[in-house]
Amino acid sequence: MSELNKEVVDLVWGRPSNGGVSASIFRRWTQGFVFSENEHTALEQFEGGPCAVIAPVQAFLLKNILFNRESSNWRQMPEEEQKTALCSTLSEILESACSSPSTGFCLVTWAKGQSLHTSTHTNSVVCSALAAEDLGFERFHSVLHKRTVMSVADLREEVLSLYHTWRGCCGVLLFLYSVILTKGIENIRNEIQDTMEPLIDPVHGHGSQSLVNLLVTGHAVSNVWDGDRECSGMKLHGIHKQASVGFLTLMESLRYCKVGAFLKSPKFPIWILGSETHLSVFFTKEMSLVGPECPSEQARRVFQSFDPEGNKCVSVVYIVHVIFMLLMIHPLVSLVKGKLDPESLGIILLGPFLLEFFPDQDSGIPDSFPVYHYNGLKQSNHNERVEYVEGTALVLGFEDPMVRTDDTPVKRCLQTKWPYIELLWTTDRSPSLN
Numbered sequence: 001m002s003e004l005n006k007e008v009v010d011l012v013w014g015r016p017s018n019g020g021v022s023a024s025i026f027r028r029w030t031q032g033f034v035f036s037e038n039e040h041t042a043l044e045q046f047e048g049g050p051c052a053v054i055a056p057v058q059a060f061l062l063k064n065i066l067f068n069r070e071s072s073n074w075r076q077m078p079e080e081e082q083k084t085a086l087c088s089t090l091s092e093i094l095e096s097a098c099s100s101p102s103t104g105f106c107l108v109t110w111a112k113g114q115s116l117h118t119s120t121h122t123n124s125v126v127c128s129a130l131a132a133e134d135l136g137f138e139r140f141h142s143v144l145h146k147r148t149v150m151s152v153a154d155l156r157e158e159v160l161s162l163y164h165t166w167r168g169c170c171g172v173l174l175f176l177y178s179v180i181l182t183k184g185i186e187n188i189r190n191e192i193q194d195t196m197e198p199l200i201d202p203v204h205g206h207g208s209q210s211l212v213n214l215l216v217t218g219h220a221v222s223n224v225w226d227g228d229r230e231c232s233g234m235k236l237h238g239i240h241k242q243a244s245v246g247f248l249t250l251m252e253s254l255r256y257c258k259v260g261a262f263l264k265s266p267k268f269p270i271w272i273l274g275s276e277t278h279l280s281v282f283f284t285k286e287m288s289l290v291g292p293e294c295p296s297e298q299a300r301r302v303f304q305s306f307d308p309e310g311n312k313c314v315s316v317v318y319i320v321h322v323i324f325m326l327l328m329i330h331p332l333v334s335l336v337k338g339k340l341d342p343e344s345l346g347i348i349l350l351g352p353f354l355l356e357f358f359p360d361q362d363s364g365i366p367d368s369f370p371v372y373h374y375n376g377l378k379q380s381n382h383n384e385r386v387e388y389v390e391g392t393a394l395v396l397g398f399e400d401p402m403v404r405t406d407d408t409p410v411k412r413c414l415q416t417k418w419p420y421i422e423l424l425w426t427t428d429r430s431p432s433l434n
Helices: 002-013 023-028 051-068 079-097 121-142 152-161 163-167 171-183 185-191 209-217 295-305 316-325 333-340 350-357 409-414
Strands: 105-110 144-149 229-231 234-236 246-249 270-274 279-283 313-315 347-349 369-374 389-395 421-425
Touching: 002 121, 002 171, 002 185, 023 121, 051 079, 051 171, 051 209, 051 270, 051 279, 079 152, 079 163, 079 171, 079 209, 105 152, 105 171, 121 144, 144 152, 144 171, 152 163, 163 171, 171 185, 171 209, 185 209, 209 270, 246 409, 270 409, 295 316, 295 350, 313 316, 333 350, 347 350, 409 421
Parallel strands: 246 270
Antiparallel strands: 105 144, 229 234, 270 279, 279 369, 313 347, 369 389, 389 421
């Protein structure tokens, strides 16, 4: 690893002005992938920072447990099944990151004789804290070993054999470095918008959007919109295909960004939720949520493309363009304009537009369905126990609900996908995004 260490460190940690990464920031990232004692399919996060890796792994883990595992009780899992589920999930992410099968897959592990791990939940927490003190940032990077496997079958076998390495001290970082070297340092630099921005902020310890996108989609692009965009002669890379698990962010509700359909509408009903400082996961088993767009949902999306400010209305002059883009041949466009804008204010509201053209449209989504929220930080959970918070979701139609259940960050985040969603949680308080 010696010849690659500097390139990896620069890419992941940047070049801090004080010459090194602080011991406290590095310590936060020295944990392994440890399952909660109270929720057998949930990973626990000890301190702030590594959620940028843990939350995507948790999202893919849930996908595999909920939709690929033949067991009705998805919340109960013996250790041998935990081993299989975690390792198959890590392999899946590594396969997604591989740019070219001919280059093989890289696994970063401890050099011979340097392994630090234990087999119990309690000791893993203690080990992480102690090992960080013993190793330190420089020492950690001096005891790494890189191995390469050329086939998917060999990759899965090797990842499984390294189960205790992933669970033990620095398992999260070892996996992250494995993904980076499998993807290729130069390939990542070509995808990142600002090559001077590290994957991990050396001051606050948070992972970047490029890091999250790399784990979720296999591409380290810095943006969350669909496709590429031109800006002042620069090509800004976005997401190019539907992701297996999705991503929603509170930043969109604050109008700092807009997540594209490839992340908002993934293949499976599992979404990573981003707040200002943390990542958690929202999920359900209701596959109708990720079915093909019905005509009314397509119409909503096209209408909103003419409403970049999110005001739920467009200028009356655009209604012809909306109808044309939807290939809806309406013989009385002028009459419809008069009906939708009776006071000639020059605007047409989203709700009346959808009701006019799709009065009986059924999205196929049930009236209510069970949902779950995961937050890996103990201190963000009730009684400081990492457990899923269960609730019931109601995704309503085109009009504002008569009664609002709450106005919490988790709901505002979900409203960027479902504007009229209502949530009823089984706990006294709404789950935390932070």
